[in-house]
Structures are given as C-alpha cells and as structure tokens.
Amino acid sequence: MSLPLIMIATALAAFTLGGLTMWPYIRQLDNQLADATWQLEHDPLTGMLNRAGLIAAHATLAEADTAGPIIVVLIDLDDFKPVNDTHGHNRGDDVLAAIGGRIADIATLHGGTAARLSGDEYAALLPVRTDELARIADAFVTLISEPVELTADSEPVTVTASVGLALAEATDPLEEMALRRADIAMYHAKHRGRNRYAVYEPGMGMPAAGHRRGPRLRDRRQLNGKATA
Incomplete structure (x- = not known):
C-alpha cells in the first residue's frame, strides 16, 4: 500500500475511533437538552404542561393546516388555602397533583x-368535536370534587373548582x-356560588370587584412588575 493510501486509511481510522469515543458524550448532551426542554415546558409537581408549554401547544394548533375552533377551559380551585393550613403543604401538593391528573x-x-398555570389554577385546550359544552364542563366540575385519598x-x-369555558379559533x-x-367565565362561576361552571358569552364582563375573592396571583405579579419597573 502506498504511503498516501496508508495516511488516508490512518486518518479514517482515527476519525472513526474519535467518533465512537465521542458518541456517549454526544448522547448525554442530547439527553440533557431534551430534559432541559421538558423542564421549561412542564410543571415539576404534576408533570402537566406549564404556561410556557400551553402557549407552545396552542402555537402548534394555530399553525396546523386543520386549525379550527377550540374550547378553552380555565379551572380555579375554590378556597384551596385551608387544605394547606390543615394538612400541610406536602399533602396540599399531593392534592394538587391528584386534581391535575x-x-x-x-x-x-x-x-x-x-x-397547570399556577398554584391552584389549571387550563385545558380541547378541539371542538361536540356542541355539548355543558357535558364537558360538568365532567371537570364533578371529577374534581371527588374526594382525594391522601x-x-x-x-x-x-x-x-370554578370552571370557565370559552369557544375560540385556534388562531x-x-x-x-x-x-x-375563559377567565371572565370562570369568575362568573365563582360569583354564582362556586363548584360550578360558566360559559363565556359575547359581551360578558368581569364580575364586580366586590364579588371577587381578591386579586389573582398573576394580577399581583403584574402589579409588582409595574411597581419595580
């Protein structure tokens, strides 16, 4: 074998050996990247999507060729604080995880x-496959209210939970x-007595402040953000 061919063969062997040596490291990096991406879009307590994940899922729906109307559901647990006060935050987290499931x-x-958008607030995006919004909403209200065995x-x-539903286009x-x-509808459900649902109707506004339980967590974050801006 000529010297040039020997040199080429040696280079190829070295390249192949180097690739084999680097492969476990590359695979590890891929796994770490996949794990980091999962964590960015998922809630660590429940394994559900978080707000960023829901936004990404909605973007996928909006970009699909078959994009159509969707049902947007917003769910807020009623008076969850006593659960933490009575059973402790660890047990409270168990309840949140069970409800999320x-x-x-x-x-x-x-x-x-x-x-799961925040502490005791959840959301869902459903394709419009039926006009029976009431049946879907009742399923959320009924199943959530089933006792949780700790x-x-x-x-x-x-x-x-108080559940608000709204019809929207995926776009x-x-x-x-x-x-x-959906948020407006959910607060109407709270205003009507909680443990129920409401469906958004055109022209529906937020209930009077006197009937609400106080500023929402995300409203407080926005206010704090403005205060520190």
Whole structure:
C-alpha cells in the first residue's frame, strides 16, 4: 500500500475511533437538552404542561393546516388555602397533583391537552368535536370534587373548582383573548356560588370587584412588575 493510501486509511481510522469515543458524550448532551426542554415546558409537581408549554401547544394548533375552533377551559380551585393550613403543604401538593391528573385525563379523553398555570389554577385546550359544552364542563366540575385519598389512615380531602369555558379559533391570541374570555367565565362561576361552571358569552364582563375573592396571583405579579419597573 502506498504511503498516501496508508495516511488516508490512518486518518479514517482515527476519525472513526474519535467518533465512537465521542458518541456517549454526544448522547448525554442530547439527553440533557431534551430534559432541559421538558423542564421549561412542564410543571415539576404534576408533570402537566406549564404556561410556557400551553402557549407552545396552542402555537402548534394555530399553525396546523386543520386549525379550527377550540374550547378553552380555565379551572380555579375554590378556597384551596385551608387544605394547606390543615394538612400541610406536602399533602396540599399531593392534592394538587391528584386534581391535575384528573384534569389531564379529561383533556386527553376529549383529544386535548391540559396545563397547570399556577398554584391552584389549571387550563385545558380541547378541539371542538361536540356542541355539548355543558357535558364537558360538568365532567371537570364533578371529577374534581371527588374526594382525594391522601393516605390509608387519613380522611379524604374534598376540594371544588370554578370552571370557565370559552369557544375560540385556534388562531386567536391565547392569553389576550381565549384565556381572558375563559377567565371572565370562570369568575362568573365563582360569583354564582362556586363548584360550578360558566360559559363565556359575547359581551360578558368581569364580575364586580366586590364579588371577587381578591386579586389573582398573576394580577399581583403584574402589579409588582409595574411597581419595580
């Protein structure tokens, strides 16, 4: 074999050996990247999408060739603070995770996806496959209110939720329009007695401040952001 061919063969062998040596490291980096991406879009407590993940899921729906109307669901647990006060935050987290699992199951059943937006606030995006909004909404309200078994030797914990639903086009802005309408409907459900749902109707406005439970967590964040700007 001529010297040039020997040199080429040696270079190829070295390149191949180097690639084999680097492959475990490359695979590790890929796994770390995938894990970091998952963490950016998911809630660590429930494994559901977080707000960023829900926005990404909505963007995928909006960009699809088959983009059509969707049902936007906003769910807020009623008076969840006493659960933490009575059972402790660890048990409270167990309840939040259990409720999140129920919400995710309903969303999946209807071909949609669900997210945990903040402490006791969840959301879901569902394709419009039926006009029976009442049946879907009632499923959320009913299943959430089922008792949660924390441990075998403790009393079950029961929480309820106020649920707001809104119809929107998949191409409508999510936070500025779709979730906003569902938010308005959800507060109407609270105003009507909680442990129930309301569907957004054109012209529906936010209930009077006197009937609301106080500033929402995201409203307080916005106010704090303005104060420090």
